[in-house]
Amino acid sequence: MAQFRKIEVVGLGYIGLPTAAVFADQGVDVVGVDTKADIVDKVNQGKAHFGEPNLDALVRRVVETKKLRASLKHEDADAYMIAVPTPLSAGHRADITYVEAAAAAIAPCLKAGDLVVLESTSPVGTTEKISAIMAGLRPDLSFPHQKGELSDIRVAHCPERVLPGRILEEVVNNPRIIGGMTRKCAQLALSLYQIVVKGECHVTNARTAELSKLTENAFRDVNIAFANELSFICDKFGINVWELIRLANLHPRVNVLRPGPGVGGHCIAVDPWFIVDGAPDDAKLIRASREINDSKPDFVVNKVKKRASELRQPVIACLGLAYKADVDDLRESPAVEVVKKLGQSNLGKILVVEPHVNKLPHELESPNLELADFEVAVKSANLIVLLVAHRAFMHVDRDMLKDKFVIDTVGAW
Secondary structure, rough: OOOEEEEEEEEEOOOHHHHHHHHHHHHOOOEEEOOHHHHHHHHHHOOOOOOOOOOHHHHHHHHHOOOEEEEOOOOOEEEEEOOOOOOHHHHHHHOOOHHHHHHHHHHOOOEEEEEEEEEEOOOOHHHHHHHHHHHHHHOOOOOOOHHHHHOOOOEOOOOOOOOOHHHHHHHHHHHEEEOOHHHHHHHHHHHOOOOOOOOOOOEEHHHHHHHHHHHHHHHHHHHHHHHEEEHHHHHHOOOHHHHHHHHHHHOOOOOOOOOOOOOOOOOOOOOOHHHHHHHHOOOOHHHHHHHHHHHHHHHHHHHHHHHHOOOEEEOOEOOOOOOOOOOOOOOHHHHHHHHHHHHOOOOOOOEEEEEOOOOOHHEEEEEEEEEOOHOOOOOOOOOOEEEEOOOOHHHOOHHHHOOOOOOEOOOOO
16 A cells, blocks of 8 residues: 555546545545535535435545545546546447546646556547547656556556445445556556455456446346347237246246336446447447337337326326436436426326435426425326336335326336
C-alpha cells in the first residue's frame, strides 16, 4: 500500500463513490472528483447521493476520519481510477466522451510511476485511446503504447462487476479481471486492487478485459431475449409462459431465464451494443437479442391498450418504475418506457406506484400520470400492470384484485 499513498477516483456515481469509500476504509487517502458541485458537497457532508445498503454509514465514517474527501478539481495522486458513465448515443453508438474528458483532465497531474485505471465499461480499444490522449497532452512522459514495459505511466482496465443493492459486498468479494496494456501495467494494477479485493484477481491484457465485461452482459442479454421471445410465442398460442418455463426447466440441462417487460439498467441494456458497434458484421445474435429485448415494452403497451379498450373508464395502476426489484435505479428501465408510452396514449387515468422514489422522473411528468400509494392505486384501478417485482408488491390482498384486469409482466403473481 506504500506505493499508493493517495488515490484519485474520477466520477462519484454508482461505482465511483463505493470504490472510493472502500479504499478509504483501508486507510488510503482518497480524493473523489466529480463535475457536479451538489454531489461533491453531499459527499463532503458524509452522505451518499443515491440509495445503496450501508453506503451512507461507510461514507460518513471515512469522511469523518478524513480518509475520503470530494473535490471539483483534480489533484496529484499515485493512482487514478476513472469511473465515469459510458452511455449510448444516437444509433446505439458507444459514447466515450466522458472517459476521454477524464483522461484529458488528469493528464496534467501525472508524474512518472503513476497508474491510471479505467473502470468504466468501455468498447474494445478504449484503454489504448485514453493512453494516447494522455500522451498527447504530456509529451514529457512516456505511455505504454509508446514504450511498452519501459513507460513512465502504467495504464490498465479493470471493469466493475457489481450488482446494485449489493455493491459494497461485491466490490470487495467478487473476482476481478485486471487487464494491463503491458505486463507491468497489469501487475501494478493488481497491487492496487489487492488493497481491498478479497476475491480472486485474474490478470490479462486490456482488450481482453474490456471484452470480458461486455461478454458477461451480452450473455445475460441473449438468454433474456430467448425468454422474451418465448413470451411472444406463448401469447400467440394462448400458453402460460411461466408454466412453460417451469416445465422446461425440469430438464437437468435446461435453465431458461424469466421474461419481463424488457431489459434495463446501466449494463445489460447498454453494453451489448458496444460489441455491435465495434463488430457490426459479426455480432448478429447479439444485435438480434438487443432488438428483441428493446421491443418488449411496446409488446406490453399493446397488451395494456387492448385491455383498456374493454373498459368504459380505464384507471390503470402501473406498479414499479425501477429497472429491477427493490432498488431506486431507473436507468434504462423498461418500466419507465412502458409508463411513458401509456401516458402518451391518452388511455385514461394512470396511477404510478414506485416505493423507492418520492417523485416521478422528468420524462414522466404528464397530466395523465400521477405518483400514488400502492394500496390506493390498486383499490382505485380497474386495470393493474405489474412491471417490477418489488417485495412491497408481493403481499397484495388477492380480494383487492377481484373484478380487475391484471397484466403481470414479471410472473410474480
